[in-house]
Amino acid sequence: MPVNSKEHDACKKSLLAVKDALDVISSKWKLQIIFAIWAGNKRFKDIERQIGGISPRMLSKELKDLEEHKLIVxxxxxxQPVTIEYTATPHAETLKELVDKLRTWGIKHRKAVFGK
Amino acid sequence: MPVNSKEHDACKKSLLAVKDALDVISSKWKLQIIFAIWAGNKRFKDIERQIGGISPRMLSKELKDLEEHKLIVxxxxxxQPVTIEYTATPHAETLKELVDKLRTWGIKHRKAVFGK
DNA sequence: TGAAGTGCTATACTTTAGTATATCGGTAAC
DNA sequence: GTTACCGATATACTAAAGTATAGCACTTCA
Known part of the structure; x- marks a missing residue:
């Protein structure tokens, strides 16, 4: 058993948890969709229009994905006809802090790379 | 000028900063490389061996990328022969907190999705 | 002398993410 | 009665990310 395997295991678990988070956050549209819903857009076409540039196929797919991840309902x-509404869950709220951390780090990083 | 355009602009700027952060964090290897360097691996082959499964081509490319992003030197x-060493910058340290947030959110999220 | 290590690079390929476009069955407005 | 909106789905494509494999110039080590 190699010396560092315990730390290495912990590190791999960390990476898995980070990956779980990134699966949600790092796709092109997921965050934008959640933002659009937070902004009050509940209907498919409203979200589509709010975002602009997303194809209905992607929107449909990502909405399903977000529902599976319990971020929207x-x-x-x-x-008549049936009305469909998407809303964000309380769990989605917990994303706000995380996204804010990403945002502030992103700003700091840009300064570090290009100079102030 | 549409009613919500100010908020919309702010939102787009946020997304840009988030994207900047994700460019660093969300690739398959970048974090692993930084972790490997933090763990004391300084040489190309050391990092390659520590990570396992990365091709030299990817490692070479990602190291260059990380250097451009001022995360490693x-x-x-x-x-004789020339020795090359990679080290993490102080700026890279600022990633630790962020990664930790991603990790804890990832764990929380997994619980929310699959139940405790 | 020849096998193995070092720090890469080149070429070609596969896999994944996202795009473009057309369509569908229903409803409602003109 | 045909045009447009709604909430999608199907098929086919392109682009980006990552993989596989080979090799290179150099240097130890046995």
Whole structure:
């Protein structure tokens, strides 16, 4: 058993958790979709218009993904015709702090790389 | 000028900063390379061996990338043969807190999705 | 002398993420 | 009665990221 394997294991677990987080955060559209929903857009077409440039195929796919990740909820209302609404979950709220950390680090990083 | 454009602009700037951060963090190897260097590996082959599974081509490319992003420094020593050492910069240290946030959110998220 | 290590680079390939475009069944407005 | 909106889905494509494999100029080590 190599000397560093314990730390190495811990490191691999860390990387897995980081990867879990990144799966949500690092796709091109997921954050934008959540932002659009937070901004009050509930309907498919509203979100599509708010973001601009996303294809319905991507939006459909990412909405499903976000629902599986319990970040948004899809509600179907039995109106004529059926109305569908997407809302963010409380769990999605916990993203706010994280995104803010990413944002501030991103700003700091840009200064470090290009000079103030 | 649409009503929400100010918030929308701020939102787009946020997304840019987040994207800057993600460019560093979300590649398959960059964090692993930095971790390997933090663990005391300074030489190309040491890093390669520590990580395992990375091709020399990727390692070479990512090291250059990390240097451009001022997260590591490449030093050439005029020995026979020349020795090359990679070290992490103080700026790279600022990643630790961020990665830790990603890690803890990742753990929390996994619990939220699969239940405790 | 020849095998193995060092720090790479080149070429070609595969895999994954995202795009473009067309379409669908329903409803409602003109 | 045809045009447009809604919430999508299907098929096919392109671009970006990463992999596989070989090799190079050099230097030890046995």
């Amino acid at each position: 899809r509600k179907v209302y039995d109106t | 490449r030093k050439v020593y005029d020995t």
